Amino acid sequence: MGKVTLIATAAMGIEALVAREVRSLGYENCQVDNGKVIFEADETAICRTNLWLRTADRVKLKVGEFKATTFDELFEKTKALNWGDYLPENAEFPVVGKSVKSKLFSVSDCQSIVKKAVVEKLSRTYNRTTRFDETGPLFRIEVALLKDIATITIDTSGVGLHKRGYRVGQGEAPLKETLAASLILLTNWKADRPFVDPFCGSGTIPIEAALIGQNIAPGFNREFASDEWEWIGKENWNRAKEEAEDLANYDQPLSISGYDIDHRMINIAKSNADEMGLGDMITFKQMQVKDFTTKEEYGYIVANPPYGERLSEKPLVEKLYQEMGNAFRPLDTWSAYVLTSFPEFEKWYGKEASKKRKLFNGFIRTDYYQYFGKRPPKA
Known part of the structure; x- marks a missing residue:
């Protein structure tokens, strides 16, 4: 696979801590942004960051980032991404979304357009004319629009990283x-x-x-x-x-x-x-x-x-x-x-x-x- 771009998401105010953890794992080249830390690594970093990051909420794999002010643009640019590199033919790939200060403000429309674009690309990749059964591993895709820039990611963590697997019981206002x-x-x-x-x-x-x-490692006890x-x-x-x-x-x-x-x-x-x-x-x-x-x-x-x-x-x-x-x-x-x-x-x-x-x-x-x-x- 070679290099991938990963995004470790974080609560506001602790991004620098997440960056410190990312660097301590040997991934020096990281950029700190609001609510996230972006870094490049190889695919083994997906395993190591999920296991080791104590302060991040989840680790996402960035598939692409581009400007999109129309639904056509969102569709074509999503379809142009190399989905076959990540998603096998039996992949389960629900799409979630969010939109902030963007022309494309209808999240449900953005989700269905991204889903349609991925289906079309995978149909060509796997030479299919029938619909995908989606019975395999989970690849949760997210389309996040911020000021007309669409970032398309796949969630590598599944359940949020705060779920360490030890909470048998809790009080009424548990600390994450x-x-x-x-x-x-x-x-x-x-x-x-x-x-x-x-x-x-x-x-x-x-x-x-x-x-x-x-x-x-905080993630050693979970999947x-x-x-x-x-x-x-x-x-x-x-x-x-x-x-x-x-x-x-x-x-x-x-x-x-x-x-x-x-x-x-x-x-x-x-x-x-x-x-x-x-x-x-x-x-x-x-x-x-x-x-x-x-x-x-x-x-x-x-x-x-x-x-x-x-x-x-x-x-x-x-x-x-x-x-x-x-x-x-x-x-x-x-x-x-x-x-x-x-x-x-x-x-x-x-x-x-x-x-x-x-x-x-x-x-x-x-x-x-x-x-x-x-x-x-x-x-």
Whole structure:
């Protein structure tokens, strides 16, 4: 196949993190854009990025990009692409779409035109006069129009990359695994330091920390749409999985704890950690944040507390942030990182953050408050 162009999609605000991950896999030539990172690689990168990217939403294969202001133009330019390089004769190829600030604003029309163009091209490629049965592997095609530029991609991931395969249960507002990993990667935490999540809910942040700490590929426990693509080949997938197995450091000792006020969430968190084979690595315990104390030093706290989105919750949240500040501030060697949409967080916590970063938790605009502890003495 040679070189392919891949697009790793990302939540707003963490594109640079995704780019850092892409580069760490050896794909240096990448371009960062709003909500995505674009890079060139060979087909083995499809396997490796799906297995390893902790912060990306999905990996798409770019088939073509062109200007289209009429339906004729969209049809002809889509038909001109080399669909036979990617789609076998029995491929299942639904088409999804979106359109922003473009003359071709009817998404359903764009989808059916792209579908028709692909069918016509494949009919010529495979010399067919009958319709395709689409019983084979899945190739989900997307036509995305932005300011009259059409980008045509195929989704290589299938289910979004945040679905790691360990979530047996969850609470009512679970944090996406990709965002949890981002929160950890935005700290300087290293696996030999203590790590605490005082509002652990179903355990997502501690589990992601354990995966990072032991260098376990987040996708090792799941399947991807491109597993079944013949032109990538089982051999490339097996090699990528072997590499992930070889690079995992299962012997790395970890000190990771998750606390929550709700004992039911603690039970769910334990089940989720067990599902990932990390049950022995993480300590989960029912506890209120105000009761948190520790004799350990130079640790890290990563917290996603309640935000108090409803007016009635405001007084409770203010009290909670006050208790949090009282519990964390005496730990002067510890670094604390808190994600919340509450505008007066610093006032109630009792201290201004060393640094703030704007992030989105789903559609909620939040700030990531960062409090840096003392640095450990040089060995």
